[in-house]
Amino acid sequence: MIEKKKIEYADERAVLVGLITPSQNETKANEYLDELAFLAETAGAVTQKKFLQRMDSPHSRTFVGKGKLDEIRQYVEENEIDLVIFDDDLTSKQVLNIENELKVKILDRTNLILDIFAKRAQTATARTQVELAQYQYLLPRLTRMWTHLERQRGGIGMRGPGETQIETDRRIILDKISRLKEELKSIDRQKSIQRKNRGKLTRIALVGYTNVGKSTLMNLLSKSDVFAENKLFATLDTTVRKVIIDNLPFLLTDTIGFIRKLPTHLVDSFKSTLDEVRDADILVHVVDISHPQFEEQVEVVNKTLQEVCASTDKPMILVFNKVDAFTYVKKDDDDLTPRTRENIPLEELKQTWMAKMNDNCIFISAKQKINIDELKQRLYEMAKEIHMKRFPYNDFLFQKYDDIEME
Secondary structure: OHHHHHHHHHOOEEEEEEEEEOOEOHHHHHHHHHHHHHHHHHHOOEEEEEEEEEOOOOEOOOEOOHHHHHHHHHHHHHOOOOEEEEOOOOOHHHHHHHHHHHOOEEEEHHHHHHHHHHHHOOOHHHHHHHHHHHHHHHHHHOOOOOHHHHHHOOOOOOHHHHHHHHHHHHHHHHHHHHHHHHHHHHHHHHHHHHHHHOOOOOEEEEEEEOOOOHHHHHHHHHOOOOOOOOOOOOOOOOEEEEEEEOOEEEEEEEOOOEOOOOOHHHHHHOHHHHHHHHOOOEEEEEEEOOOOOHHHHHHHHHHHHHHOOOOOOOOEEEEEEOHHHOOOOOOOOOOOOOOOHHHOOHHHHHHHHHHHHOOOEEEOEOOOOEOHHHHHHHHHHHHHHHHHHHOOOOHHHHOOHHHOOOO
16 A cells, blocks of 8 residues: 555656746756756656746745746646645745645645655654654644635634634644654753763764765765665765774764755754764765755855854865766857856866865765775874874773664
């Protein structure tokens, strides 16, 4: 029965909707829709068409204008579309109005991400975190879920049940949120004890945008078998492995990937997961250099790290992954168009980023094992420096590392 549902969901046909605004030009809007299409594919939907409209701000009732909504409705009807996904968060009022017009399932970006998280969550911790985020997303959208009871017919006896049901649902959800928060507090305490049990070993955390190759790099460095896939949010659960380079042990952590427009309550729900980042001694920021917007992804990750209170003074190494997938299109001599990432040679790009990051920058391919020895040497040097401060008399050589509790 479960397999049947998966097959049905994979067959869903979707259209995507976004806006071009004064703060989001057409190029950026298209980039966001491309990422939304990847999210939809990860969730199991097939994108049939993308709609963009130029507006100063989203329409308060229907997000897009009436003409654009009619255009979407006609396409939905003619092409048997199952769901319409909007690139920004929708209010409950907007969802209700759009559903009444289009007669199909309506999702926004956050709802889609939560669905992927629910699908990807494997451990009890991840499932609890996702469930809390889902209820926090649902709570403010209860207000209009029961207005259809009032609008069916007016008069005595029709207002009470709707209002009563809203309050009942709100109380149920608030109780569940409270219970889930208590469960996560208990999880946080357990995780804290696990981190203390690891002793004073140097902790290195892999951070980065989703789908940049963190799990592949984790498998390569730790010789483990962490799940890795070319889809967004392949990893939700934090994985910690002991790594030894030239007889120097340290702990390597693979963390959840970040993404643009990541909802605040989603970050809050994954606090216990992000604690691994807060407690890390060294951050390894993995970047997909083959992605056209990798520089913006770097900014998103840095901003998210600041939001989760990860100290900005932690040692960090910037690892540009997927150099094997980097594409370069040589410009003609008479081409006066601005230089972009696509027409700058990789060697020249290396020089610009190496200049920015001093020595804390390296270019690799985890898949093709390019420059991995250089990366290992860099990690060894950084970890050794911290070890020497913590174990000035090489006491760490006598520690029983096999007894360290891993997740």
